[in-house]
Amino acid sequence: MLYPITTESRSVISLAGIWKFRFCDEEEWRSIYVPASFNNQIPEAKARFYCGMVEYKRSFCVPNICSNQRKVLRFGAVTHDAEVFLDGILITKHKGGFLPFEIDISNFSCGTTHSLLVRVDNRINHHTLPIGNEAGIAFFGSDNPGIPSVEHGKAKLAGQNLPNFDFFNYAGITRSVCIYTTPAEYISDVSIVPSVEGSTGVVQYEIVATGNGIPFVEIVDENEQVVASLEGMKGILRIENATLWNPKPGIPYLYTARINYGIDKYELSFGIRTVEVSGTSFLINGRKFYFKGTGKHEDSPIRGRGIDQCLNLKDIGLLHWLGANSFRTSHYPYAEEMYQLCDREGIVIIDELPAVGLNFQGALNPYRLGNASYHSKLLQELIDRDKNHPSVVMWSLGNEPDTEHFPADAYHYWHALYMQAHRIDPQNRPVTMICCQNDYTKDLTTRTMDVVCVNRYYGWYNLSGNLAVAKDAFREEMNFWRNIGKPFILTEYGADAIPGMHAVVPEMFSEEFQVEYLEAMNEVLDEYDFVVGEHPWNFADFDTQQGPMRAGGNHKGLFSRDRTPKMAAYAVQRRWKCKNIE
Numbered sequence: 001m002l003y004p005i006t007t008e009s010r011s012v013i014s015l016a017g018i019w020k021f022r023f024c025d026e027e028e029w030r031s032i033y034v035p036a037s038f039n040n041q042i043p044e045a046k047a048r049f050y051c052g053m054v055e056y057k058r059s060f061c062v063p064n065i066c067s068n069q070r071k072v073l074r075f076g077a078v079t080h081d082a083e084v085f086l087d088g089i090l091i092t093k094h095k096g097g098f099l100p101f102e103i104d105i106s107n108f109s110c111g112t113t114h115s116l117l118v119r120v121d122n123r124i125n126h127h128t129l130p131i132g133n134e135a136g137i138a139f140f141g142s143d144n145p146g147i148p149s150v151e152h153g154k155a156k157l158a159g160q161n162l163p164n165f166d167f168f169n170y171a172g173i174t175r176s177v178c179i180y181t182t183p184a185e186y187i188s189d190v191s192i193v194p195s196v197e198g199s200t201g202v203v204q205y206e207i208v209a210t211g212n213g214i215p216f217v218e219i220v221d222e223n224e225q226v227v228a229s230l231e232g233m234k235g236i237l238r239i240e241n242a243t244l245w246n247p248k249p250g251i252p253y254l255y256t257a258r259i260n261y262g263i264d265k266y267e268l269s270f271g272i273r274t275v276e277v278s279g280t281s282f283l284i285n286g287r288k289f290y291f292k293g294t295g296k297h298e299d300s301p302i303r304g305r306g307i308d309q310c311l312n313l314k315d316i317g318l319l320h321w322l323g324a325n326s327f328r329t330s331h332y333p334y335a336e337e338m339y340q341l342c343d344r345e346g347i348v349i350i351d352e353l354p355a356v357g358l359n360f361q362g363a364l365n366p367y368r369l370g371n372a373s374y375h376s377k378l379l380q381e382l383i384d385r386d387k388n389h390p391s392v393v394m395w396s397l398g399n400e401p402d403t404e405h406f407p408a409d410a411y412h413y414w415h416a417l418y419m420q421a422h423r424i425d426p427q428n429r430p431v432t433m434i435c436c437q438n439d440y441t442k443d444l445t446t447r448t449m450d451v452v453c454v455n456r457y458y459g460w461y462n463l464s465g466n467l468a469v470a471k472d473a474f475r476e477e478m479n480f481w482r483n484i485g486k487p488f489i490l491t492e493y494g495a496d497a498i499p500g501m502h503a504v505v506p507e508m509f510s511e512e513f514q515v516e517y518l519e520a521m522n523e524v525l526d527e528y529d530f531v532v533g534e535h536p537w538n539f540a541d542f543d544t545q546q547g548p549m550r551a552g553g554n555h556k557g558l559f560s561r562d563r564t565p566k567m568a569a570y571a572v573q574r575r576w577k578c579k580n581i582e
């Protein structure tokens with residue numbers, strides 16, 4: 001799916017601004033800003049804890065100058081499910097809160113006012129991704145199973161959102177909404193597959209278009225020089241002495257494909273780089289790459305999960321400041337604009353689906369609940385959206401499912417997605433799934449991924465506070481993974497630190513303990529040469545649902561929520577700026 005841009009043949013009309021909003025059990029309309037989550041914009045408990053449908057509406061007019069053009073209404077993301085009505089007619093529905101969707105509205109006239117209404121459902125359950133609990137057990141809640149009074153109380157939680165994941169269930173029209181126009185005959189998709197032969201960059205392209213034209217493709221370098229060109233729906237272009245896209249400290253060089261199709265013109269930035277797993281190494285451009293970075297969230301106090309390019313830019317700056325070269329879009333695809341920024345800034349992305357919380361037991365075996373086709377649809381949408389980004393070097397199919405209690409079911413479920421990703425990604429990137437702390441000897445799935453990615457909390461959620469014992473336990477597990485013979489990334493490890501809480505003797509929740517915790521785990525990582533990356537959890541403190549283990553959110557950030565560095569940020573910076581591995 002192409003990102004909407006303005007060119008000499010296309011225009012983009014933003015629908016950002018103040019819209020009308022109401023909870024569906026209310027009559028009156030309020031004001032709301034789009035794009036942003038609604039939860040923190042309205043200072044009422046209802047907005048924060050609401051579970052159900054809300055409505056957004058506004059009117060718009062497409063100028064007469066666009067009357068000969070094709071018109072498309074596009075949403076960057078609506079969390080979680082959307083129904084869109086134009087002049088009272090249901091024109092499209094979309095399930096899934098983190099990927100774009102669009103609908104051709106050319107039949108609606110220019111120069112007149114139209115009413116747009118979007119009905120948004122923020123409910124999560126066992127059939128959504130991410131998953132919500134239906135039985136009244138909150139992920140980080142106090143369970144106390146079997147106590148009659150508590151069980152009766154839990155039954156009364158029906159009708160509330162009970163996330164089976166550790167981030168706040170922000171919702172609404174969270175990313176850009178626009179109407180874009182194209183000529184009647186138009187380019188609808190472009191796929192770019194780069195490879196390298198000696199000093200030559202080889203660019204295989206394929207265009208999908210509607211109409212009778214023949215596309216003409218020009219590749220332009222950063223000096224605006226045309227370095228290759230070709231006519232045809234698909235073909236191979238060769239760029240002599242190509243400059244490769246490299247993550248920092250290399251050069252994130254971008255070329256631009258300029259595509260002409262009849263009167264339609266579209267431009268796409270791309271990088272020439274290769275990605276490959278070889279033995280226990282992860283290679284970018286044939287050289288060993290070591291992932292230094294963090295898991296992240298799209299999270300800020302007022303916009304919630306709403307797109308915030310200013311914050312994105314700040315975060316990329318802080319990643320550079322840390323000496324990081326990568327992050328994982330834990331636990332859902334991020335806004336498209338963030339990937340564009342990373343292409344330009346040379347930051348590498350592990351791109352993750354919103355499949356988090358698939359860890360029920362007993363009758364609720366997630367692999368028999370019938371989520372597979374929805375999960376597969378999201379994988380298709382993710383790859384359609386992100387396939388051309390040089391920054392994206394690996395797909396993550398999901399985070400921390402139960403792979404231990406139903407090992408064979410889990411394997412079949414995840415293996416089908418693994419095969420699908422390899423089949424549909426034109427660049428055939430490595431594929432992974434992020435493993436929960438479990439009995440790794442029973443897990444049949446993690447070891448079959450291209451890169452073994454595990455989240456571990458030795459010394460925090462288990463063996464709490466005892467780092468010497470935690471290191472030994474972690475070593476014991478690492479010996480197991482060494483025998484699997486694949487590259488390994490520790491995709492999460494961390495300790496909460498309340499900003500400003502200090503201790504002479506480092507104990508849990510102090511900034512000093514967070515530093516000692518990370519250093520202890522790093523000491524173990526450094527003993528194993530099949531380790532190709534370390535992503536402490538998390539880049540910054542973030543909002544979660546309330547619960548007895550969360551004091552104002554999750555505090556495992558290297559930075560506080562307002563991006564002030566904790567002691568751990570300086571410790572990590574010292575390590576990453578010195579660690580001489582690219």
Ligand code: GCB
Pocket residue numbers: 165166167331399400455492537554556
């Ligand atoms: C995890 C999850 C992440 C949580 C983190 C924690 O394993 O993947 O979403 O926030 O642990 O801090 O508990």
